[in-house]
Amino acid sequence: DAKTTQPNSMESNEEEPVHLPCNHSTISGTDYIHWYRQLPSQGPEYVIHGLTSNVNNRMASLAIAEDRKSSTLILHRATLRDAAVYYCILRDVLNYGGSQGNLIFGKGTKLSVKP
Amino acid sequence: DTEVTQTPKHLVMGMTNKKSLKCEQHMGHRAMYWYKQKAKKPPELMFVYSYEKLSINESVPSRFSPECPNSSLLNLHLHALQPEDSALYLCASSREDSLFTEAFFGQGTRLTVV
Numbered sequence: 001d002a003k004t005t006q007p008n009s010m011e012s013n014e015e016e017p018v019h020l021p022c023n024h025s026t027i028s029g030t031d032y033i034h035w036y037r038q039l040p041s042q043g044p045e046y047v048i049h050g051l052t053s054n055v056n057n058r059m060a061s062l063a064i065a066e067d068r069k070s071s072t073l074i075l076h077r078a079t080l081r082d083a084a085v086y087y088c089i090l091r092d093v094l095n096y097g098g099s100q101g102n103l104i105f106g107k108g109t110k111l112s113v114k115p
Numbered sequence: 116d117t118e119v120t121q122t123p124k125h126l127v128m129g130m131t132n133k134k135s136l137k138c139e140q141h142m143g144h145r146a147m148y149w150y151k152q153k154a155k156k157p158p159e160l161m162f163v164y165s166y167e168k169l170s171i172n173e174s175v176p177s178r179f180s181p182e183c184p185n186s187s188l189l190n191l192h193l194h195a196l197q198p199e200d201s202a203l204y205l206c207a208s209s210r211e212d213s214l215f216t217e218a219f220f221g222q223g224t225r226l227t228v229v
Contacts, residue, residue, distance in 0.1 A: 036218075043119075043205050043220030044158065087157065102148070102171065103207075103218055105157035 003027075004088045009110045012078045020073040020109055022088030027068050032091045034103070035062065035073050037084040044087065044105075047073065083113045117142060121206050121221035129229055130196060136224045138189040138206030147189040148218070149181060150205040158205055164189060165211065196228045 005023040012018040024033070034049040048055055048062045050071075055062040061074040075082055087108040119140045128134045138147065145166050150158035163171035164183040178200075180192040189206055203225050209218040 038158075041222075043207070043222050045220065046217030049217075085157075102160055102163060104160060107157055 003031075003090045003104075004106050006086070006088055006106065006109045008107065009112065011112045011114060012075075012082075014080060014113055014115050015077050018075040018078045018082070018111065018113075020075075020086050020088075020111065021070065022072070023070045024088070024090055025069045027090060028092065030092055033062065033064060033068075033071050034089045034091055035060070036087045036089065036103070036105075037082075038087070038108075039081075039084045047086070049091075078111075078113045080113050080115060083111055085110050117219055119206055119208055119219050119221035121204075121224050123224060124222065125225050125227075127227045127229060128193065128196065130198070132196075133192070133194045135193065136191040136204055136206075136226075138191075138208075138221060139187055140208040140219070141187055142208065142219065143186075143210075144208035144219075145186060145211045146209045147183060148207040148209075149189070149191055150207065150220075152203040152205060152223070154202075162191075193226075196226075198228050201227045
């Protein structure tokens, strides 16, 4: 069963902000929210992760809803290099030794960036 | 060095061949993973090694045989594969406490079974 729901695709203009949504209505208290992206012809790469509070790093920001049932990955100024498939993944801290603690990829959102 | 190196980048093999995929990292990571990715699909977890021991096998057919000879190396031995096994095979590694840090992926080996 899919634990996260993301739009299949989104479009953005270069140098504009992008908000990528993820719904995870069945999230448990011990699930961390991770985001990875996969550029064409490359392996996935880590973007950001969080538990309850909003998080910022050099690549992006992660906004987590107060009830944790949804989150949004924010790219502040999209570049052509940000065109990729973005995956929102839940990782259960109590189940690290099992499948649910590992990176289980859903379908993701394919982001296109127009010049 | 934050690289996970996979060799070869491309491999074509017959259904009766035996071949191996190799993965190497020098980041001191003690967890290593194999994923399989079909075209336009997300990566699927196959195996997880933790401290050189197999900890997760996601019901993968026995024609795929993983091996972790030391903490830096991960192999995937292939034997009697089927054409539907053609895919991109990705290796990844992470620190043991990887829930709080990131996993690093290699560029993958693109396998074609003929």
